[in-house]
Amino acid sequence: MLGSGSIIMLHELKAKGKSIRAIAKETGLSRNTVRKYLRANGIPQRKPHPKRGSKLDPYKDTIQQMINSGIFNCEVIYERIKEEGYTGGRTILRDYVRPFRPPKQIPAVRRYETNPGQQTQVDWGEYTYIDEETGEVRKLYIFVMVLGYSRAIYVEFTNRCNVHTFICCLIHGFEYFGGVTDIVLTDRMKTVILGVDENNRPIWNATFKDFATTLGFVPRVCRARRPQTKGKVESGIGFVKDNFLPGRRFTDYGDLNRQAIEWCDRKNKRIHGTTGERPIDRLKEENLRVVKNFVSD
Template identity: 55%
Template structure:
């Protein structure tokens, strides 16, 4: 016999639409007992309540006409429905239209495969690391990828300025063994300074000189269309997700040694898009010949002024030079991990590139002779005393004539 709570439990399960078999399984009562109470009317099997009409029902044919014509903007629909006498709210319209709304259309693009030697794509990426003191820092990475072979070159720098860009670019073409015909970049400030009235780019003059010197044609990707240089976009992401994650290094030189080894390693793998190894396709690139070292030399040098305490600031580090060059303008160039400082065609100092940022690197014998010269970087205005017999003897008539002229 069902009483109290047991009867209420059966009633709730019947309301949920459960069958007699399911109710018997959940409550432990036999189906005959449950059936008896249902037939006696003590437990009434609830029928689904009839659905009430909606304020939108009369306007649904009109809504379907608009959707067939491509209108799915519910705000516009609501304004038009108000004009037709609709008294409901926006929620009813949105809920009804949502079930018929087509998926968002994506603008399709055709795939473009680059011909051998035709194009390289270049971009900067920013990687984050934790230094030995636990401080979070950022480090730029230069990435170049050849469009046909997918051969890759990466190099980490301290800055994203034009000199770092050209230095990395020169290292990249040396790594590939030639120069591509076209380089595709976005509108980075190290490459383009602005746009002319006819929408042609205003190239950075130093970069333009570099491109002309090595026979390179620079091109910009379309505005707000990064997929036009999608190869290097994916390469930057690949560097961050594959090379950079959990990477350990001691300094920038060690990091770039690891980066170069990684470039050789990934060029030995089968590329997911081409199905070929980049190292096998690289000979097909038909790259332009490498420029002479003299043609590249002037782009790998930077002019710097020596401070009065005998230091040159380069790439965030101060390097010492002989004190005699204080206040002069000198030329600094980086050859891999060496910093050379030149003045008027003479190399005045050589340093190993400092691994630390904002460091100070002294030169051995930097201040030799400073005290004796009293800090003067040029010859002092001095006279010289000579013996009496070496002084010129003049007749007295000469002095008398001079006296008359003065009178």
């Protein structure tokens, strides 16, 4: 497109009586171009190019449904539309979702890093859902276990959270990781600690204490009113609720646990945002202690 100075020059040449052929020869422009600018009233406007369609367009209804349901996690949305045939990337999806995302303010907490094989953090969460067949509101408990060094994660759903279920979940987690850490850090839950004595020493749940002695790990609980002491597993529970559960469909909690293990396998192979490495690779550096001859129910 010619600038205003060039267009004025064309009109000046025309005013001098020069033909379109002569102007085209002098300026090096084609006769059609010269004719177009001389006929135009003012500076011709460039015709807008038709807007190209986005690979995201066929899936925007699905995306909007998820956003309207409170799902803003792009990884979750990406996996859903990928199942429907989406072949585009994550960047255009993030750009599309960003204006709909509510502001989030998270206070900064200094994170405590651990050495390989040193610590496991475990905690419970709750998951409430509506049974599609009966319409009843049901509740499951989420057991989340995170290795402090590698950030490898293990998730299991149960219909109770008593000490026997807790121990079974711990065994399943240790089996999944391939060994036991030196320390197991938990919240101040009754399945672990009943209180403190006059010297402020923990009064351990006897069943849990026997289990810890058998496997050879040191039980520790986070300080009162300081849940961020076990920040890795706290963020792990949020990760499960934000990344695994939204839109999840399952027939029973056995099916849900099979899906959870598959999800853990995938997430342990991703690049972790904090370490910059894959948990499955750092897991090899944990050098966990292998405990033989213990079997979960």
